[in-house]
Amino acid sequence: MKNKNTILIGILAISIFIIIAGCSQSGHTTKVAQESPIKIGVIAPLTGEAASYGLAAKQGMDFAVTEINKQEGILGRQIKLIYEDSQADPKQAVSIMNKFINVNKFNIVIVADGSGSTTAVAPIAEATKTLIMGTLASTPQLSEMGDYIFRTVPSDSYQGIELAKFAENKAFKTAAILYVNDPYGIGIKDAFSSEFSGAVIVAEAFENSDSDFRTQLTKIKYKNPDVILLVARKELPNILKQIRTLGIESALLGSETTKDQELVDIAGEAAEGLYSIFFAEPVDYQRYREKFSSEYGKEPAAYSDYSYDAVHVLKKAITKAGSLDPTKIKDSLYTTKMYGATGIVEFDRRGDAINKPFTMYEVVDGNFVAAAP
Amino acid sequence: MLESYLIHVLILIGIYCILAVSLNFAIGYGGLLNLGHIAFFGIGAYSSTLLTIGGIPFLFALILSCIIASLCGWFLSLMTNKLKDDYLALATFGFGLVVYSLMQNLTRLTKGPLGISGIPKAEILGLTINNSCYLILTIAMLIIAYLVMTGLVNSKFGRLMGGIRDNELLMKTLSRNTQRIKGKILSLSAFFAGMAGSLYAHYIGFIDPSTFGIKEIMLLLTIVLLGGLASLKGTIITTFLLVSIPEILRFVPIPDNILGPAQTAIYALVLLLILRYRPRGILGKIDLN
Numbered sequence: 001m002k003n004k005n006t007i008l009i010g011i012l013a014i015s016i017f018i019i020i021a022g023c024s025q026s027g028h029t030t031k032v033a034q035e036s037p038i039k040i041g042v043i044a045p046l047t048g049e050a051a052s053y054g055l056a057a058k059q060g061m062d063f064a065v066t067e068i069n070k071q072e073g074i075l076g077r078q079i080k081l082i083y084e085d086s087q088a089d090p091k092q093a094v095s096i097m098n099k100f101i102n103v104n105k106f107n108i109v110i111v112a113d114g115s116g117s118t119t120a121v122a123p124i125a126e127a128t129k130t131l132i133m134g135t136l137a138s139t140p141q142l143s144e145m146g147d148y149i150f151r152t153v154p155s156d157s158y159q160g161i162e163l164a165k166f167a168e169n170k171a172f173k174t175a176a177i178l179y180v181n182d183p184y185g186i187g188i189k190d191a192f193s194s195e196f197s198g199a200v201i202v203a204e205a206f207e208n209s210d211s212d213f214r215t216q217l218t219k220i221k222y223k224n225p226d227v228i229l230l231v232a233r234k235e236l237p238n239i240l241k242q243i244r245t246l247g248i249e250s251a252l253l254g255s256e257t258t259k260d261q262e263l264v265d266i267a268g269e270a271a272e273g274l275y276s277i278f279f280a281e282p283v284d285y286q287r288y289r290e291k292f293s294s295e296y297g298k299e300p301a302a303y304s305d306y307s308y309d310a311v312h313v314l315k316k317a318i319t320k321a322g323s324l325d326p327t328k329i330k331d332s333l334y335t336t337k338m339y340g341a342t343g344i345v346e347f348d349r350r351g352d353a354i355n356k357p358f359t360m361y362e363v364v365d366g367n368f369v370a371a372a373p
Numbered sequence: 374m375l376e377s378y379l380i381h382v383l384i385l386i387g388i389y390c391i392l393a394v395s396l397n398f399a400i401g402y403g404g405l406l407n408l409g410h411i412a413f414f415g416i417g418a419y420s421s422t423l424l425t426i427g428g429i430p431f432l433f434a435l436i437l438s439c440i441i442a443s444l445c446g447w448f449l450s451l452m453t454n455k456l457k458d459d460y461l462a463l464a465t466f467g468f469g470l471v472v473y474s475l476m477q478n479l480t481r482l483t484k485g486p487l488g489i490s491g492i493p494k495a496e497i498l499g500l501t502i503n504n505s506c507y508l509i510l511t512i513a514m515l516i517i518a519y520l521v522m523t524g525l526v527n528s529k530f531g532r533l534m535g536g537i538r539d540n541e542l543l544m545k546t547l548s549r550n551t552q553r554i555k556g557k558i559l560s561l562s563a564f565f566a567g568m569a570g571s572l573y574a575h576y577i578g579f580i581d582p583s584t585f586g587i588k589e590i591m592l593l594l595t596i597v598l599l600g601g602l603a604s605l606k607g608t609i610i611t612t613f614l615l616v617s618i619p620e621i622l623r624f625v626p627i628p629d630n631i632l633g634p635a636q637t638a639i640y641a642l643v644l645l646l647i648l649r650y651r652p653r654g655i656l657g658k659i660d661l662n
Contacts, residue, residue, distance in 0.1 A: 046633025058629075084623060085633035090488075090579055092619075095381065099623055102378040119490040120579035141490060181477065182486045207477075 037078040041100035044112040050088035057112035060304030064311035093117035115139035115183035131326040135307040139183040150351035160191025172226040179231035181205040231255040240270040288341035309340035387511035395565035401603035403558035404538025406462040409469030413563040415585030417570025442567025446560035476582040488581025601657025
């Protein structure tokens with residue numbers, strides 16, 4: 001008897017859930033009829049391993065929405081972002097995309113998620129003519145995935161090429177690459193290796209969130225390259241410290257993710273002399289940073305900027321198209337150009353961010369200062 | 374259009390049912406605490422993907438990937454034939470990790486962490502099948518898997534399995550080749566996991582090693598333990614619950630600054646409540662060990 005009761009209670013609880021859910025949905029639709037904000041779906045990892053990136057992106061987007069809503073909104077309407085947590089899992093991202101398209105009927109979805117999730121949802125977006133704007137996924141694979149797929153973050157191949165050019169200008173002849181074994185790391189490694197005119201003598205991978213890099217670094221030390229390219233995120237401080245412990249003298253060059261004051265602070269003296277690439281015009285970025293800090297009382301985190309730009313460029317394209325039809329917005333995005341937190345925001349025919357200005361920084365006395373090219 | 378979303382969720386539930394039922398078959402009936410089960414799922418997904426990209430029709434690829442996974446299951450049972458209980462759990466867990474790092478590092482074959490995108494959609498006789506047909510296919514496969522496994526469990530073989538689970542030494546003294554039986558259990562369990570993997574790959578259209586990592590083993594074990602060991606029905610009910618609860622939660626209005634953590638917390642709470650009131654799982658008959 002007791003068992004039956006608990007099952008009954010369970011079923012009851014779940015049905016209450018569904019009813020609440022149903023009610024809240026219908027409640028929303030009646031509201032929409034009155035003031036109708038423009039709704040945009042957002043897929044982001046809000047929990048799990050990649051949560052720090054997702055939350056940073058969310059902050060950037062929320063900031064952009066506040067700015068837009070304070071002014072005239074889009075087409076005279078307010079805008080509202082509807083978030084769903086993907087946990088950076090492609091399977092969840094596909095579920096969310098299905099919900100956004102079939103239940104919420106969104107035409108525009110911002111995918112502030114990694115390359116895996118974004119590549120998984122891209123075919124669905126293309127098939128249903130839903131516009132997606134990626135803000136984190138930088139894998140070169142995404143370029144060829146369709147007309148409705150855009151991204152504000154430049155493809156890794158672009159970054160790898162610029163890093164290689166910088167290394168050539170510095171007259172480095174031999175290079176080693178220490179990269180994170182994920183789409184981001186592999187993308188930059190491949191682009192750098194094919195562009196660099198000197199020789200890439202060794203390329204070593206490490207897994208996301210590793211903390212011991214001495215095996216890889218010992219190999220690199222033995223080859224004694226002129227420069228080591230580091231493609232790392234939160235692992236950076238440990239890498240830098242271990243480089244110094246092993247007494248490696250090579251110059252250090254970092255991917256965009258290494259331009260993070262917090263990481264450099266943790267690394268302390270070990271970070272001195274690190275060159276980092278960063279995709280932003282210093283002037284634009286400065287202006288954005290000041291606004292952001294006065295709003296939130298802290299510095300914008302890495303990954304906030306592209307997401308911030310994504311919302312603004314969508315606003316601009318929609319206003320220009322004068323319509324919420326994704327096909328019209330898509331066409332207008334090809335010709336939209338604006339100056340955002342990350343400098344010029346414009347797209348090529350494949351929906352990739354192009355003409356991104358970038359600056360090379362060097363760590364001097366624990367701070368990033370612009371470096372000579 | 375709500376239907377297409379429901380169909381999507383049901384397909385996922387179907388795939389995970391096949392996967393979880395096959396794990397419960399090994400753990401609950403065979404007493405083999407296989408923590409590397411997700412590896413068979415991955416092997417099925419990758420082999421089916423690579424075969425279809427190589428030009429083999431979907432149905433053949435589906436069957437072949439089941440067979441490949443099954444052979445790997447046989448291989449695993451050969452490797453672990455001297456181990457039982459905790460040691461077997463550790464060894465199979467290791468097997469899962471090895472397969473994971475192979476997927477991660479055999480970049481020529483699997484493209485490593487980049488994953489494989491653009492996996493061909495399922496086609497039968499030259500016709501691409503849409504989601505509703507795919508749901509029917511998935512359910513058909515689930516029914517086949519379920520019938521085969523319940524059939525075996527209720528047969529003479531099933532009693533042998535139960536005997537090994539409860540007292541292997543006794544079975545040996547009755548001159549049963551327990552190793553052979555265990556090999557059969559693992560390869561059959563892997564066969565259906567491979568089937569689930571193939572269905573998954575052609576449905577989602579993108580696979581990378583992260584889908585077959587440690588996090589997923591936890592989800593599977595949770596499903597099996599909550600459903601109750603040696604209860605295939607219980608496993609199906611729990612899969613239904615655990616896969617659909619996160620989807621239901623997407624409709625609960627939660628302010629977006631606590632959205633992710635709140636959904637995870639509610640999910641965990643439901644799990645705890647079930648265990649509090651049903652420590653043997655929803656329809657469980659036996660305790661773990």
